[in-house]
Amino acid sequence: MKSIFFDAGPVISLSTTNLLWILPQMKSIFDGNFYIASSVRRELIDVPFHSKKFKFEAMQVMKAVNDGVLEIVPSEKTMALKNELLFLANNSFFAGNSPIHIVHDGEIDSIAGAVVMGSDAVVIDERTTRLIIEDWKSLQFLLHRKLHTRIDVRLENLKKFLEKIKSVRIIRSAEIAVVAYEKGVLKDYLPRVKDAKRELLDGVLWGIKLNGCSISRDEIEKIVRAAG
Numbered sequence: 001m002k003s004i005f006f007d008a009g010p011v012i013s014l015s016t017t018n019l020l021w022i023l024p025q026m027k028s029i030f031d032g033n034f035y036i037a038s039s040v041r042r043e044l045i046d047v048p049f050h051s052k053k054f055k056f057e058a059m060q061v062m063k064a065v066n067d068g069v070l071e072i073v074p075s076e077k078t079m080a081l082k083n084e085l086l087f088l089a090n091n092s093f094f095a096g097n098s099p100i101h102i103v104h105d106g107e108i109d110s111i112a113g114a115v116v117m118g119s120d121a122v123v124i125d126e127r128t129t130r131l132i133i134e135d136w137k138s139l140q141f142l143l144h145r146k147l148h149t150r151i152d153v154r155l156e157n158l159k160k161f162l163e164k165i166k167s168v169r170i171i172r173s174a175e176i177a178v179v180a181y182e183k184g185v186l187k188d189y190l191p192r193v194k195d196a197k198r199e200l201l202d203g204v205l206w207g208i209k210l211n212g213c214s215i216s217r218d219e220i221e222k223i224v225r226a227a228g
Helices: 008-016 020-030 038-046 055-066 075-089 105-117 127-134 136-147 155-164 173-182 196-210 217-227
Strands: 003-006 033-037 071-073 093-095 121-123 151-153
Touching: 003 008, 003 105, 008 020, 008 038, 008 055, 008 173, 020 033, 020 055, 020 173, 033 038, 033 105, 038 055, 038 071, 038 105, 071 105, 075 105, 075 155, 093 136, 105 121, 105 127, 121 173, 127 136, 127 155, 136 151, 173 196, 173 217, 196 217
Parallel strands: 003 033, 003 121, 033 071
Antiparallel strands: 093 151
8 A cells, every 4th residue: 555654844844835625625635545644633623722823833744644534543653763763863964973863753753653653755844854864965055054063974884774774765745736736636726827737736736845845945936937
């Protein structure tokens, strides 16, 4: 059975952009399962539910879980691999003798879940986590520029980390939104203006970007141009 794992960030990006409603239709189009890890459930529902600012967003995600759109994978299935991946990733980049905390529990739990469940992809909007997987040398440079010090890489740990997750494909909430646009899920929002389809796609992608998705201005412009 096909499946996609969601980290907390993309769900938050979709929710705060008023796009969480597309997930049932996207799940039907995908014809597979949408999963979140137990730690991600805590981040999306349990903690914000007890706040005033994010309670309603938590309720929206709770409904998606109750409706079976997002299924929760128990922590017991991912715990061992998650802990190993956390150690390897957070002991791969060093400033002097101090390891740099690169990744967080929910992101790695999602990646571990994708490996364990044999998922087709994991949706992660956070740039740092994506860079350690896709372009660790750029991450090393960014850390150097941010911390103004030499960054050493413990290649043994990094290679072990990358080997264990080599089956994982990373996508973002932006890609989910583009597919929704292409499949006509967003057609009811077409504005009555010139180049309506391009304006809709541009608006959706900028909304997602400004609500947490790591997508550049150049990427948005390229996607919108390609859409015609």
